[in-house]
Amino acid sequence: MNNNRFMERIKVGLWRDNPGLVQLLGLCPLLAVTSTFVNGLSLGIATLFVLCGSNVLVSATRRWIRPEIRIPIYVLIIASLVTCIELVFKAWFPSLDRSLGIFIPLIVTNCAIVARAEVFASRHPVGASLADGIGMGAGFTLLLAAVGFVRELIGHGTMFAGLDLLFGGEPMPGLVLADGGWLLAILPPGAFFALALAVAGKNVIDRRRVKKNSTAGLGGRLPR
Amino acid sequence: MSSSVVKSGITLAAIAAVCTALVAITWQLTHERIAENQQLMLERSLAPALAGLEFEGRISESMLLIPPPHELPGQDTAIVYRVFADQQPVAALFAVTARDGYAGPIRILVGISYAGEITGVQILEHRETPGLGDRIEARRSDWVYQFDGHSLGDPPLSGWALQRDGGQFDQLTGASVTPRAVIKAIRETLVYFAAHREELFTAPASEAAE
Numbered sequence: 001m002n003n004n005r006f007m008e009r010i011k012v013g014l015w016r017d018n019p020g021l022v023q024l025l026g027l028c029p030l031l032a033v034t035s036t037f038v039n040g041l042s043l044g045i046a047t048l049f050v051l052c053g054s055n056v057l058v059s060a061t062r063r064w065i066r067p068e069i070r071i072p073i074y075v076l077i078i079a080s081l082v083t084c085i086e087l088v089f090k091a092w093f094p095s096l097d098r099s100l101g102i103f104i105p106l107i108v109t110n111c112a113i114v115a116r117a118e119v120f121a122s123r124h125p126v127g128a129s130l131a132d133g134i135g136m137g138a139g140f141t142l143l144l145a146a147v148g149f150v151r152e153l154i155g156h157g158t159m160f161a162g163l164d165l166l167f168g169g170e171p172m173p174g175l176v177l178a179d180g181g182w183l184l185a186i187l188p189p190g191a192f193f194a195l196a197l198a199v200a201g202k203n204v205i206d207r208r209r210v211k212k213n214s215t216a217g218l219g220g221r222l223p224r
Numbered sequence: 225m226s227s228s229v230v231k232s233g234i235t236l237a238a239i240a241a242v243c244t245a246l247v248a249i250t251w252q253l254t255h256e257r258i259a260e261n262q263q264l265m266l267e268r269s270l271a272p273a274l275a276g277l278e279f280e281g282r283i284s285e286s287m288l289l290i291p292p293p294h295e296l297p298g299q300d301t302a303i304v305y306r307v308f309a310d311q312q313p314v315a316a317l318f319a320v321t322a323r324d325g326y327a328g329p330i331r332i333l334v335g336i337s338y339a340g341e342i343t344g345v346q347i348l349e350h351r352e353t354p355g356l357g358d359r360i361e362a363r364r365s366d367w368v369y370q371f372d373g374h375s376l377g378d379p380p381l382s383g384w385a386l387q388r389d390g391g392q393f394d395q396l397t398g399a400s401v402t403p404r405a406v407i408k409a410i411r412e413t414l415v416y417f418a419a420h421r422e423e424l425f426t427a428p429a430s431e432a433a434e
Contacts, residue, residue: 091253
C-alpha cells in the first residue's frame with residue numbers, strides 16, 4: 001500500500017468517518033472521562049494503541065478465522081490488548097491509572113474497536129488496517145481531548161491542568177484562568193452539550209466546504 | 225463431528241494461547257514496577273495525615289487489618305497503619321469507609337496521635353458531586369484541615385458535627401450530606417481509638433492481602 005493511500009485512510013478516520021463525531025461510537029468513555037483535557041487525551045491514547053493492535057492482529061489472522069467464530073476471537077484479542085495496556089499504565093503512569101480508574105479496562109467495551117475489526121480490519125490487508133487504526137484512534141483521541149479541553153475550561157476555569165499525570169514530575173496546576181467555573185460543564189450533561197456542539201461544528205464546516213466546492217464548479221458531493 | 229467445528233475449535237484455542245502469552249509477558253515485564261508503585265502511592269497518600277511526625281521503618285509494614293464486626297465506620301475490613309519512633313507508639317492511621325455519603329462510599333484516612341489528637345485527615349476515594357461535595361478533597365479546599373489538632377475532648381463529643389447540626393465544624397456551601405458523613409466517620413474513629421488504643425499498638429502486623 002503506497003503512502004498516499006495510507007495518509008488518505010488516516011484522514012478518513014480523523015475527519016470524514018471520525019468514530020465519535022460521525023459514527024457516534026464509543027460514547028460511554030467519551031462522555032465519562034472528558035472532564036479534563038489530560039484525562040481525555042490519555043484515554044484517547046490508550047484507545048489508540050488498543051485500536052491499532054487489534055486492527056493489525058485481526059487483519060493478520062483474517063484468513064484463518066471462520067466467520068462463525070470471528071466475534072469471540074475479536075473479543076479475545078481486544079480483551080488481552082486492553083489488559084496489557086492497563087498493566088503498562090499501572091507500571092509507568094500510576095497516577096493516570098488512578099485518575100482514569102475503571103475506564104481503562106472498560107476500553108474493552110468501546111464499540112468503536114470491535115466495529116473497526118468487523119467493518120475494516122477483517123477485510124483489508126495489515127497496512128491498510130494499521131492506517132485505519134491510527135486514523136480512527138487519532139480521531140477519537142483528538143475529539144476526547146477537545147471535549148475535555150472545553151469542559152475543563154468552562155467547568156474548572158483551567159487549561160491543561162494535571163499534565164504531570166501524563167509526564168510525571170511535580171504537580172502542574174496548568175493555566176488557571178478563574179477560580180472555579182460553571183459547574184454544569186463538568187457534570188454529565190456538560191459532556192452531552194460539548195459533544196453536541198462538536199458534532200454540529202463538524203456538520204457546519206462540511207456544509208461550508210460543499211458550498212465552496214460547488215460555487216467553484218467542482219461539483220458538490222455532500223461529504224458523509 | 226464435522227471437521228469445520230474441530231478447525232474452529234483449534235483456531236480459537238490457538239488464538240487464546242497467543243493472547244494469554246501476550247498478557248503473561250506484559251505482566252512479567254510490569255509486575256515488579258506495579259508493586260513498587262502501589263507501595264509508593266500508599267506511602268505518599270499516608271504522609272499528609274502524619275503532619276510531619278518523626279517515625280522509623282516503613283509505615284506500610286505495620287499494617288493491621290481489623291475485620292468486621294468492629295465499631296469503626298463502614299462494614300468492611302478497616303486498615304490501620306501504626307507509626308512508631310524508638311519503639312514507642314507515635315500515631316495510628318485509620319483507613320475507614322463512610323457509607324452515608326451522597327454518592328457511594330467515601331474512603332477516609334484519619335491520622336490520630338498516640339495522645340489522641342488528629343494529625344491529619346485525607347480523603348482517599350469518593351464519588352461526591354464535582355464542585356460541591358468534592359471540596360472535602362484537600363486539593364480543592366481547606367475544609368479537611370480544620371480537624372487537625374482536635375481530639376475527642378476538644379470539642380466534646382456533641383461538638384463533633386457541622387455547625388448547622390449544632391456542632392463546631394464548618395460546613396461546605398451547597399453540600400451537607402458529604403461533610404456530615406465525613407465528620408461522623410472521624411468521630412467514630414476517635415471513639416474507637418480511645419477505647420482500643422493499647423491493643424491497637426501491641427497487636428502484631430497483619431499479612432498484606434494480595
